Amino acid sequence: MTYFPAFLKFDDKTILIVGGGNIALEKLEHLLNFSSNITLIAKSFNDKIKLLIDEKNLKVFQKEYEKGDAKGYDVVIAAVDDFSLQEEIYFETREYKTLCNCVDLQQYCDFIFPSYIKRGDLTIAISTSGSSPAFAKNFKIFLSNLIPVGVEDFLKELRELRDTMPKGKQRMQFFDKKVKDYINLWEKKGE
Numbered sequence: 001m002t003y004f005p006a007f008l009k010f011d012d013k014t015i016l017i018v019g020g021g022n023i024a025l026e027k028l029e030h031l032l033n034f035s036s037n038i039t040l041i042a043k044s045f046n047d048k049i050k051l052l053i054d055e056k057n058l059k060v061f062q063k064e065y066e067k068g069d070a071k072g073y074d075v076v077i078a079a080v081d082d083f084s085l086q087e088e089i090y091f092e093t094r095e096y097k098t099l100c101n102c103v104d105l106q107q108y109c110d111f112i113f114p115s116y117i118k119r120g121d122l123t124i125a126i127s128t129s130g131s132s133p134a135f136a137k138n139f140k141i142f143l144s145n146l147i148p149v150g151v152e153d154f155l156k157e158l159r160e161l162r163d164t165m166p167k168g169k170q171r172m173q174f175f176d177k178k179v180k181d182y183i184n185l186w187e188k189k190g191e
């Protein structure tokens with residue numbers, strides 16, 4: 001199975017994470033970079049996730065998951081250590097047209113989490129389609145070391161110019177050259 005790579009608008013989505021362990025924490029940390037409208041349900045929460053929940057002032061329900069709890073959310077992450085509950089949550093979300101991610105059951109994922117690098121407006125997302133999350137993570141580290149310091153400032157400059165210059169062929173050629181020059185210079189620095 002290959003996935004369509006897309007960058008989704010998450011800041012207006014309501015997100016539910018079911019689970020309060022290490023994996024729920026990992027998913028929460030990623031999601032907080034893109035949304036703050038996150039609710040959590042779990043029988044228990046570990047200390048690290050509790051700290052983050054308090055710091056970000058998130059909505060929390062310490063309880064056993066019950067059918068119906070996922071209703072009304074745009075996105076649900078089933079991050080519990082219980083495969084049958086993950087499956088149950090997935091089939092429940094079919095009724096609501098909610099996007100679901102089950103941390104152990106890839107066949108029950110509408111989307112999967114990539115490994116990603118974020119430097120200002122530059123985001124590089126890496127997926128192995130689930131073949132090897134360890135590869136995705138380590139390849140991210142490898143790529144991170146290749147990205148020049150200050151790329152976020154260069155992107156800021158490009159955005160400002162793009163907002164002020166009129167659209168058209170000339171602008172397209174200008175940016176193509178400017179970016180090629182930047183990349184050539186950075187390649188030379190790496191020699």
Ligand SMILES: C[C@@]1(CC(=O)O)C2=NC(=C\c3[nH]c(c(CCC(=O)O)c3CC(=O)O)Cc3[nH]c(c(CC(=O)O)c3CCC(=O)O)/C=C3\N/C(=C\2)[C@@H](CCC(=O)O)[C@]3(C)CC(=O)O)/[C@H]1CCC(=O)O
Nearest residue numbers: 103104112113114115127128129130131132133134136137
């Ligand atoms: C990228 C990353 C993002 C994140 O978690 O946010 C992510 N997993 C990461 C780490 C990681 N996960 C696992 C290991 C142990 C080594 C190994 O197994 O390789 C390590 C490495 C480590 O932790 O060192 C174990 C694991 N992962 C999944 C299963 C279930 C299964 O395979 O059935 C099991 C087995 C559990 C077990 O063995 O019992 C499933 C998924 N994990 C995914 C994403 C999705 C596919 C991504 C892709 O490849 O495209 C997918 C399908 C669903 C999803 O989670 O959305 C994050 C790196 C973040 C970073 O640092 O950059």
Ligand SMILES: NC(=O)c1ccc[n+]([C@@H]2O[C@H](COP(=O)([O-])OP(=O)(O)OC[C@H]3O[C@@H](n4cnc5c(N)ncnc54)[C@H](O)[C@@H]3O)[C@@H](O)[C@H]2O)c1
Nearest residue numbers: 019020021022023024042043044063064065079080081103
């Ligand atoms: N997708 C990934 O990236 C990835 C990586 C490693 C592990 N995993 C899988 O993630 C799962 C979770 O791992 P973990 O380390 O976070 O486990 P954990 O034991 O630390 O946490 C499990 C959480 O689920 C909650 N929970 C369990 N049953 C519940 C219920 N009925 N209602 C409400 N909450 C309930 C517990 O209270 C706890 O907070 C494991 O099954 C593991 O195989 C996924």
